[in-house]
Amino acid sequence: MDNQIGNEPNNSAISFLCRQPNIKWQPDVVLDLDDANGGIGNVRGNIFDFLGLAILSGSSIVLPSFQSRSSTDLSALWNGKTPFSTFFDEDHFIATFAAACPKMNIYKPKGNHSLPLPLHNRYGMPSMRQDLYPDTRDTEKPNTPSAAVKDLQSWILAQPDRDPKNITLISVGRTLWEGLDTCSLPPAVRRDFGSSLRLIPEVRRLAALVTYNLALTYHLHDIDPRLPYYPSSFLGAHLRTENDAKNAGWLENATPSAHADFDGQTDAYLSQAVERNLQIIYVASGNTSEISKFAKKASLLHNITVTHKTALLSPTDLSTLQALSWDQQGLVDYEVLRRSSSFAGYAKSSFAFNIAITRNEFVDWNRESLWLMPGDRRREDLAFDDGVSRIWGRFEWQEERMLRGAWP
The missing domain is CATH 3.40.50 (Rossmann fold)
Structure with missing residues (x-):
């Protein structure tokens, strides 16, 4: 912590x-x-x-x-x-x-x-x-x-x-x-x-426990809290399919390049894990049934293990987590995901974009990615890709503002 x-x-x-x-x-x-x-x-x-x-x-x-x-x-x-x-x-x-x-x-x-x-x-x-x-x-x-x-x-x-x-x-x-x-x-x-907006101590304590238990459970020996990220341990994925995203219409675009719904997001995240040769995915989601669905899909298609914060805490610490608000629980994921070996998120989510921008700054990797504008030449299905983080799908309004307006 x-x-x-x-x-x-x-x-x-x-x-x-x-x-x-x-x-x-x-x-x-x-x-x-x-x-x-x-x-x-x-x-x-x-x-x-x-x-x-x-x-x-x-x-x-x-x-x-x-x-x-x-x-x-x-x-x-x-x-x-x-x-x-x-x-x-x-x-x-x-x-x-x-x-x-x-x-x-x-x-x-x-x-x-x-x-x-x-x-x-x-x-x-x-x-x-x-x-x-x-x-x-x-x-x-x-x-x-x-x-x-x-x-x-x-x-x-x-x-x-x-x-x-x-x-x-x-x-x-x-x-x-x-x-x-x-x-x-x-x-x-x-x-x-x-860095002046540091998360509350209880969230950081729980994130440290989740990361420690993740390393212990899956023998991820390169997880070192002194590093800005862990080079070859796990893919961090933000699965944004909760009801508020559905109500906002974020999941309705069925175009394959949009990566909008459950299959669109999880297909992209699994392809990234396979490309990076990562056998563990730590997923952040406020929907437990979607996490279970993703875990079954990952295991069946690629023999990849999907885990999450509630599976990596003791009963006492899990009770502490569950006493937090929905957004506060998400902060635990936010802290863990920022140091993942490779990060995958969805373009409509400012949560995911913030993580990618922070990682780009502190991992010091391909800083030129922040200077891109939506009209610049790039893949039609990726809003951001700097080699350590990918934001799948496109959302030009957010791309225009966050790449040069969000703080790491």
Whole structure:
């Protein structure tokens, strides 16, 4: 658990963003992320976009919260706010930014402070991604970081209920991979800023136990927690066929190159395991019947063994896992999959895309993959392939935004 993927965050690398000479820190402006939602992939994207705006504008923040998912309907993502610590290590985050960005105050939502009510209007951050909106170049409102800061400043001055003698609290609407172009930043900044959102200790403890038992059960001798990934141990697969994916229409495309439904995804994942000569597949899925179905298919067709987190925990630790929410249980998979020998995911899933981008950064393999745009020449059935991770199927909207907008 003590070994994170990559190195421990280096505060001097993170402070590269916070100590830009053009930043004018204004402690009397406090931003509050109003409506982050989704699973780990989307929530990370919402928070990092928000943090980018806060730092560049010299603002303080309220520790971000986000909407919880319903325990009875996985498609229902607006089930009331849940705290930052539901997913992320709060102490680690606050300590990281206290050292790297000491001028950015972080207020806890229910802390001992006297923040005023937020301004009546909610602020909508414009995109900072000029690569997504090239037509705005050389206009009055280009999609650049500096233009986004000016937009916020102008917006604040135009608010009729602003009190210049008091702290201004602003509710900020979420954006998703519309913040800083991560590929424009030094690698150390990408890695360390991304590592500031470390998963909660209990999730990391369970992931460590799952990985240890995986190595012990299947005699996977090259699993070493000090490594960024395990070169020849197991394929990590994210099988995204749960009911919320079905309800969203993700599984309906029957075209073979889409790899959308159960057979499309599992055929692709098995072909990848065979190609990499990996006899063990660790599968992440919230649907136990689909896991069993995949295990039978893999054994029958290729004599490949499929396992999963609930099969690799003791009864006591399994009870601990089952006490977590559906999304928190998925975080255990997220942590395990990031170090798999080869990773396979589905293009509609930001969970899978986040894992692939993180692995690309820390394994340091074929970095050019992040510079590809959807129209670039590539296989019609692969959104991403850098040699250690494959994202099967295509989803151009997400490809455009995540490859240069998601943080590792």
